[in-house]
Amino acid sequence: MAIELELKLMIQPEYLASAGAFLDNICGQSTADDHARQPTLSLMNAYFDTEDANLMHGGVAMRIRAVNGKFIQTVKTRGSSRIGMHARGEWEWLVPSDQLDLSLLNEVPLPEALQDKAWQANLIEVYRTDFERQVWNISAANAKMEVVCDHGLVTSPYGEDRICEVELELKSGDEMGLYQFAMQLAERVPVQVSVVSKAQKGVRLKYGHIDFPDKPESSAEALLLAAYWYEVWLVYWEAMHFMQDDVLSQPLRHSMAKLKGYLPEEIASKLATLDDEVALVVASENEDVLSQLAGMKQVGIVMLAVGLWLNNKNL
Template sequence: MAIELELKLMIQPEHLESASGFLDEICALSTCDEMSRQPTLSLMNAYFDTSEATLMEAGMALRIRAVNDQFIQTVKTRGSNRIGMHARGEWEWIVPNDQLDLSLLTDVPLPDALCDTSWRDQLIEVYRTDFERQVWNIKTATIAMEVVCDQGRVTSPYGEDRICELELELKSGHEMGLYQFALQLADRVPVQVSVVSKAQKGVRLKYGHIEFPDKPNAPATDLALAGYWYEVWLVYWEAMHFMKDDVLIQPVRHSMVQLQAYLPSYLVQELTQLDETFTQCLTVEEHLILKKLSSNRQVGMTMLMIGQWLNEQVI
């Protein structure tokens, strides 16, 4: 079992070339042999659950991935808490074909909700994620990471959604190095922090609702409330683009206002300036608003600065 820790970034398709160019440039300028772009992969993934979403409700994802004439069965579970990051337990096995081998799950500490194993007889393919993956091995002074750029689709009987994202996965070193590198990237390319996984996108197609973080129970610390409003902000931002509805900029801005109450003054100033930028973006023609918002580098920079500060408080 491994703990996968990654920082996920939304990116619009028109900015992918700029992101790839930045990463290629980083590798080309390095004298380190470990810095390189890897061959592009075509990944085909089938996710399994019951019709009642038993695994999803228990915080587990089960899939078969086909890549390079090989099949890999993977289980992912909820991991330790990281604000605005993805930290999950992960188990992988090479299997002979695209059929699940449930006997392998004996190695996985299942959540209590799955101790009754009757769900195993009810598994069906519930959605697919099929995408092209570009891969870079990046090493900085503080960390080694794998940076991937995924572009493709999530599909299910209930519809489909776009995959267009960057993932920075920590391989060694201090996790704050992910934020430091992401800030360099965001200074060049418009990206925004995302807390929505591919699996969550697949589930969302069926149930149609946006998954929000759980609000901390009272009495909650300022840090817990800051983390909550930060992730609410990120969820609304992603939902605005998924639903293609710029009206959601209002709860986006409301979340930012709530978040300000728990941040140091220099980050409050960043949010205030960003809100002023949003006001300017909303003056363009309505059909251009989302493009204007998603092309603004200040959004991602501010998200990353706040995410970095929040995680520094809990490490």
């Protein structure tokens, strides 16, 4: 088993080339092995669950990935919350075909609800992802990471959703290096922190609901409440673009206002300024409000600044 720790960033398709050029330039400035562009991959992933979504409810995602003529079976567990980052258990096996080998699950500590394994007889392919992945090995800010740009689709019988994201996965070193390097990217290309995985996108196509973090008690410590409102902000940002509805800018701005009260003055001031800028764009009532919001570099910069502060306080 490995613990996968990654920072995921939303990006609009029109900015992917700029992100790639930035990463190419980073690698081009060094001849070291830890700065290198890797071959571009075309990936197909079939995700499996029961009709009643037993795996989803148990916090487990299971897939078969086809890449370069090889098949990889992967199981991921929900893991622990890392405030804007994805931290989860991951098991991978090479398998001979696109058929699941369920005997491999004996190596996975399944949650109690899935331990009787009766659900295995009812597994079906529930959605799939098809995307192109550009890959870079980067060493920066005391961290070695794999940075990827993914562009493609999640498809299911219930519809489809776009994949367009940058992921920074920690390979070794300081996990805060992910935020620090992401900040360099955000200063050049509009990106925003995302907490929605590809698996969650697939599940969302069927059930249509947006997953929010559990709300702490009002008496909870300030850092816990700050982390909650931070993730609510991130969820509303992604939902606004998924649903193509700028009306969600209202609860989004509400979460920003709540979050501001728990932040140190310098970061709170940046968040307040950003809120004013968002309000101006929304009030303009232009047809391309969502595009204008997605093109604001300051959104991602402030999201990353808050995430870095929260994770530093949480360490």
